[in-house]
Amino acid sequence: MSINLLYHDVTAAGADDTSGFAGPAAARYKLTPDEFAAHLDRISDCVTEVPARNPLDVLRSEKSWSITFDDGGLSNATVIAGELERRGWRGWFFIATDFIDRPTFCSREQLRELHERGHVLGSHSCSHPERISSCTSEQLLDEWSRSCGVLSEITGQAVTTASVPGGFYSTEVARAASRAGIRLLFTSEPTVHEFVVDDCRIVGRYNIYRGMSAADATQLLTNPMRRWRQAAFWTAKKAAKTVAGPVYKAVRQRLLNRAYSS
Numbered sequence: 001m002s003i004n005l006l007y008h009d010v011t012a013a014g015a016d017d018t019s020g021f022a023g024p025a026a027a028r029y030k031l032t033p034d035e036f037a038a039h040l041d042r043i044s045d046c047v048t049e050v051p052a053r054n055p056l057d058v059l060r061s062e063k064s065w066s067i068t069f070d071d072g073g074l075s076n077a078t079v080i081a082g083e084l085e086r087r088g089w090r091g092w093f094f095i096a097t098d099f100i101d102r103p104t105f106c107s108r109e110q111l112r113e114l115h116e117r118g119h120v121l122g123s124h125s126c127s128h129p130e131r132i133s134s135c136t137s138e139q140l141l142d143e144w145s146r147s148c149g150v151l152s153e154i155t156g157q158a159v160t161t162a163s164v165p166g167g168f169y170s171t172e173v174a175r176a177a178s179r180a181g182i183r184l185l186f187t188s189e190p191t192v193h194e195f196v197v198d199d200c201r202i203v204g205r206y207n208i209y210r211g212m213s214a215a216d217a218t219q220l221l222t223n224p225m226r227r228w229r230q231a232a233f234w235t236a237k238k239a240a241k242t243v244a245g246p247v248y249k250a251v252r253q254r255l256l257n258r259a260y261s262s
């Protein structure tokens, strides 16, 4: 069993758009440098194991955890990797490869360095489709194979891990990942249960949001009740999305607008 944490970017207060995707929806997952350092400090005080850094550790170890980062924002290279390394840790960075070398994303050179410093690079698709589960099987295969190809070229190694953009997992998404040679696929479902689709193992992750306290983040690793709470919330949200669909989207947008206009 592995407990996997899902972070995104680390940006200074008031400078949300300096790393990763822009806008208020993406900003909800961006921590300030102080918040992020406090999370890592608290985790290292409470958890003795170092985070897993290869797929076998994630899959076989009895009690492992990993720290993952989606999108490939610039802060992966400029802030996050250094903070992890200061504690002797390494992270998993999932890169949406069409964005490499864009101003708020990592460059090829930065990604090569992350790999050389012992971090794991994986695919996060090429284009980060708004809803990857709506792509055709050809599109899915293209998103996974091309992005793994780009990263393999950068690292000089086969890339066999990935994470699902936007959390829009489906069996077809996993099947295409397997066909593209991906053997370990991280979703955004907060669960420790894993399963297999074709030749690909699927594992969940617990989401970290802006404003989540260091104690809360740490408890995701140490307290099954805290994990259960996030899972219950996620299930309720998923049900609301399915039932309400467009209404849910409109309400959420209105709430977001209100939260960010005040």
Ligand SMILES: [Zn+2]
Binding pocket: 070, 071, 124, 128, 164, 165, 166
């Ligand atoms: Zn993403």
